[in-house]
Amino acid sequence: MNMDTAVITRPDTTTPNTVYHVKSGGSGTILDINDLCLWYGAAQALHNVQMTVEKGLVTALIGPSGCGKSTLLRCINRMNDLVDNLKITGQIRLLGEDIYNRSADVIALRKRMGMVFQKPNPFPMSIYDNVIYPLKVDGVTDKAFLAETCERALRSAALWNEVKDRLDQSALGMSGGQQQRLCIARAIAADPEVLLMDEPCSALDPIATAKIEDLINELAGQYTVVIVTHNMQQAARVSDNTAFMYLGRLIEYGDTEVMFQTPKSGKTQDYVTGRFG
Amino acid sequence: MSAMTETLAASVEVVPMSKSTGRRTDMRSRGEPVLWSLGGALAIGIVMILGFLALVFSNGVMTFVPKPLVVVTEGDGELTAGEPFRSELFKPVAEDLAKLSPEWQQRIKDADGYANRTLYRIGNFDIYGEDFRWVPDFDATKFEEPKNLVFVERMEWGPFVGRVVGFKIDGVDQPFTSLDDSKFRDVHDASRERAQDIRKIERGDIGDINHALEQERLNLRKIEMASGRNSAEYKTAQESLNTRSAALQLQYNELAATVSKLREANAKNTLTLAEIGGREKTIEFSALVRAYAANDLSFAQKTGVYFSRWAEFLGGEPREANTEGGVFPAIFGTAAMTLLMVIVVAPFGIITALYLREYAKQGRLVSFVRISVNNLAGVPSIVYGVFGLGFFAYVLGGSLDSLFYAERLPNPTFGTGGLLWSALTLALLTVPVVIVATEEALAAVPRSMREGSLACGASKWQTIKYIVLPRAMPGVMTGIILAMARGAGEVAPLMLVGVVKLAPELPIDGVFPFVHLERSFMHLGFHIFDVGFQSRNAEAGKPMVFVTTVLLIGLVTIVNATAIVVRSRLKRRFAGSQF
Secondary structure (H helix, E strand, O other), X not given: OOHHHHOOOXXXXXXXXXXXXXXXXXXXXXXXXXXXXXXXXXXXXXXXEEEEEEOOOEEEEEOOOOOOHHHHHHHHOOHHHHOOXXXXXXXXXXXXXXXXXXXXXXXXXXHOEEEEOOOOOOOOOEXXXXXXXXXXXXXXXXXXXXXXXXXXXXXHOOOHHHHOOOOOOEHHHOOHHHHHHHHHHHHHHOOOOEEEEEOOOOOOOHHHHHHHHHHHHHHEOOEEXXXXXXXXXXXXXXXXXXXXXXXXXXXXXXEHHHHHHOOOOHHHHHHHOOOOO | OHHHHHHHHHHHHXXXXXXXXXXXXXXXXXXXXXXXXXXXXXXXXXXXXXHHHHHHHHHHHHOOOOOOOEEEEEOOOOEEEEEEEEEEEEOOOHHHHHHOOHHHHHHHHHOOOOEEEEEEEOOOHHHHOOOEEEEEOOOEXXXXXXXXXXXXXXXXXXXXXXXXXXXEEOOEEEOOOOOOOHHHHHHHHHHHHHHHHHHHHHHHHHHHHHHHHHHHHHHHHHHHHHHOOOOHHHHHHHHHHHHHHHHHHHHHHHHHHHHHHHHHHHHOOEXXXXXXXXXXXXXXXXXXXXXXXXXXXXXXXXXXXXXHHHHHHHHOXXXXXXXXXXXXXXXHHHHHHHHHHHHHHHHHHHHHHHHHHHHOOOOHHHHHHHHHHHHHOOOOHHHHHHHHXXXXXXXXXXXXXXXXXHHHOOOOOOOOOOHHHHHHHHHHHHHHHHHHHHHHHHHOOOHHXXXXXXXXXXXXXXXXXXXXXXXXXXXXXXXXXXXXXXXXXXXXXXXXXXXXXXXXXXXXXOOOOOEOOOOOEOOHHHHHHHXXXXXXXXXXXXXXXXXXXXXXXXXXXXXXXXXXXXXXXXXXOOOOOOO
């Protein structure tokens, strides 16, 4: 009954050193996450995360369940503010501006970012009203502009041809994949600087997933995309840079090709080859 | 470790196979008795509800059916004519028994000393001094249903049962053929119309004059209170009051003359009736509501009487201390009070719940507030009545009176029960229902919706306004419906804060300011209580109790059905969601 003989080598989570080999996008960084720590009550969920997000590139966050990748994503647009007993230290800078500064305007900040959630969450209103919702809450009333924005966003989300004849119908009558693309259209309607995606395909079938992935590839360049995914193939397909997180720590962050072919960290190697996770 | 394996192996060998294969799940562990008792409880519950509804409806629906009139001849030759009302067993006293024939004595003895007796609605209160009479079976020797017997409903003194002796038009005797005679009908209609005209003049035009006179008087009193009795203003006001009241007096005299002319015309058209014993009674046609030959009605005539009674009940005003006539003022009062209550309770409850659920920091204080709100729903309603009377009527109303209606004192305006205070009291009573339902509806809005909205850059208030509230609306509606149903059926607190047995005026009418919040009003629930337990004539009131109950149940059902339709329409907007 000696445990030592049969043990698998688990990644050492106490090492603070992250391995970096980031692919540069050419137009600089848009987000700068500096020494971010986060506690849910007494439990620490993020440990000294240090990373930058390249402007115009797709950055994927991967890691096993509970590693803190969704938490990190939700820190970027301060969605975690809704959680009670939350404590955060460190900074996140959006183009140099600290979003956790006391004087930061959270609502204005969220208007600069779009977010797509795990489950499609269209509002119980018409397709048109759904897409223009970010503009509506912004106080835009110009009908021509709204209609134009709606069409542009739906075209960008590759949904225009499917719904152009039923814009006034309820968004809840659409299929799951359509609903998720509608949510993407809604997220990009107000022309955000960063598009945050929290496992956008986990509730979808493979065909809908393929459509969303194509969409992400098209949106890359136009928007900076940060995507959390469970699916390593998906990360490999859509992203330029990949960050691997484990137990609240950023283990390795860099060029996706390198991450999946010749990872620098042993833990990353174990994870991407399926030895644990 | 190895020792343990050995014992395990040994035990496997010891256990005989038959024991494990022969095991059956017994009834108790399957929970069959539980299932039976659950089903049984449900069945008993349904039977009780259906039985209650059947009782109320059968009594309520049958009340207005015209019943036959029976003439009973008693042993001593006395005649009793009336509608058989109900029968019961009773124990005759010994001296009555002694007078009976041996055959009857034996029959009563066989029945353990009990005999049957029947209650007849004999009417003619003005002649007999009673409305109902018991006739024991052993006294009755003959039952007849003569075709010429009529049942006459009058404005006063209750129904008359008897025969038509004759009638007069403009003081001239007319030969009587039947109640369907066109002459008879025309004079009845004309008299009723004149009676209505009189009523219209008395309540409308003369009421306006009185109202104007009262306004002048109050105005004078106001000036007196402001500048004293010796001031110049007071004198001019007094003079203008005098001239005005003289003018109004002239108007009044004119109207009074018209009324007395109409009255004279009506007094010439009379109907003479004779009760079964032969005593005669002459009544004016204007005091005649409805007359029918109870034993000589075709099916169509019966239906006509039935529906005309329903029409009077729903649209008319009460008479005979509420035991006859209609309940329109009560329906109107109930509806007005419930509507006013909803106008108050809905925004109040929704706003409170919104703050509690969405904005307040969830902690001990909020839990305490929430528990208190839930407990408020359990406070006996009469307590709210006492509070409403003490705080709303006396404190708030008293202050309002001394501030704005000082000239009317010592007569209270708002300082007594009224529509407004009743609605506020009931709003207080039902606000926990709305708060609890709204809170639950808000809590049920998926978090993903809120997050989606916030991520779009909406503020918290915008999220609540555009996403949370519309989504919670069906639940909020449920709360408001429950509050309405509870409010409409509540009686006890209303007796303290504004419901009366007979309100002279409706709370909403054509006189400025149209909605009279200070007026007392009638209420269906209180009407049931009043007719059933407070009236002189308890037997006559009993059927009315059932009819009014049917009406109240019907109204509550209609309100609930409407609300359910509205709610399901709202819900359909959120249907079709995949997740």
